[in-house]
Amino acid sequence: MGILLSITSLIFFSFYLIENKSYFSLNYIYSNYKIIILSLFIYFITIFIMIISCKIISDKFSYRIKFTHWSIIFMISQIGKYIPGNVAHFFGRAYLAKKYGMPLEASGIAIVLEQSGVLIAGAILAGLAATLGFVEGASLRLPIVVGMAAIVALAVSILLVRKRLNIVSRLTGTLICALTCYLTVFVLLSAANIVLISAMSGDWSWPSALRVASALVVSWLIGFVTPGAPAGLGLREISFFSLLSGAYPDSVILFAAAGFRLVTIVGDALAWLIGVSLSSLQGQP
Numbered sequence: 001m002g003i004l005l006s007i008t009s010l011i012f013f014s015f016y017l018i019e020n021k022s023y024f025s026l027n028y029i030y031s032n033y034k035i036i037i038l039s040l041f042i043y044f045i046t047i048f049i050m051i052i053s054c055k056i057i058s059d060k061f062s063y064r065i066k067f068t069h070w071s072i073i074f075m076i077s078q079i080g081k082y083i084p085g086n087v088a089h090f091f092g093r094a095y096l097a098k099k100y101g102m103p104l105e106a107s108g109i110a111i112v113l114e115q116s117g118v119l120i121a122g123a124i125l126a127g128l129a130a131t132l133g134f135v136e137g138a139s140l141r142l143p144i145v146v147g148m149a150a151i152v153a154l155a156v157s158i159l160l161v162r163k164r165l166n167i168v169s170r171l172t173g174t175l176i177c178a179l180t181c182y183l184t185v186f187v188l189l190s191a192a193n194i195v196l197i198s199a200m201s202g203d204w205s206w207p208s209a210l211r212v213a214s215a216l217v218v219s220w221l222i223g224f225v226t227p228g229a230p231a232g233l234g235l236r237e238i239s240f241f242s243l244l245s246g247a248y249p250d251s252v253i254l255f256a257a258a259g260f261r262l263v264t265i266v267g268d269a270l271a272w273l274i275g276v277s278l279s280s281l282q283g284q285p
Helices: 002-019 026-031 033-060 067-082 088-099 104-131 137-164 168-201 206-225 235-244 250-282
Strands: none
Touching: 033 067, 033 104, 033 168, 033 250, 067 088, 067 250, 088 104, 104 168, 104 206, 168 206, 168 250, 206 235, 235 250
16 A cells, blocks of 8 residues: 555656656756755765664663664664665664574564654644644544554553563663654754755745645655655655645755755665675674
8 A cells, every 4th residue: 555655646746756857957966966955965864873772762661782783773774764664774773683582572572662652742732733733634644543543552562572581661761762853863864854955946935844844754754654665765755745845836845855865875775785884894703
């Protein structure tokens, strides 16, 4: 289902790009390469924050894997999110973490807790955006759906932990850690998109920034919660475009949406290369 939605959304988004292809000449892209590089730099910061989150959570589970090793685990496995199904990166992370001494059971529970933090952070920001009036219509239901998914994930985690590892007391700290990290990640991802939109439109006002940030969070969540959509491909772009349509020229929104997808693909590819290089230098455990 998610794959079909991704393909359909990608087709529609591609049509929009083709209709506005005059705005995407090599000269046009070259003249704006600085803002793309800045967005890439911001995206890289989010990768390291997510690695820090993994490190802190594993420490709370008493599996003290080195930061360098977590960098290898995360950067290599993260590329798996582009595989249809959108879960391969989680399996890859658990498999690699096991090589560094973290049991698959503990990794599974840690991932569920981490993703609960992601969903709760997204629900908070999406709910705030809806309350402030920056998103309308069907988007108002998204925070509720995401919040319910987070509660279910957290309930499953509590059940598993209570029966298996007997470390319920660590849940609160672990969840707060994930929530804090991913609130920061959402803020930085929003900043990367604000840079792209504002630089192209010339509008650096707070209302504009909040509108772009709201669209980013909601579109990101739509791609995230859609089962099977590889990295939210197509869904995030078409949602982002729809949410901002009318507020900015189509060419600006398209450039930002396509530009940020390029940033994430290049960023994840570079992270994978760094992870593989670090793994080769340090040797497999």
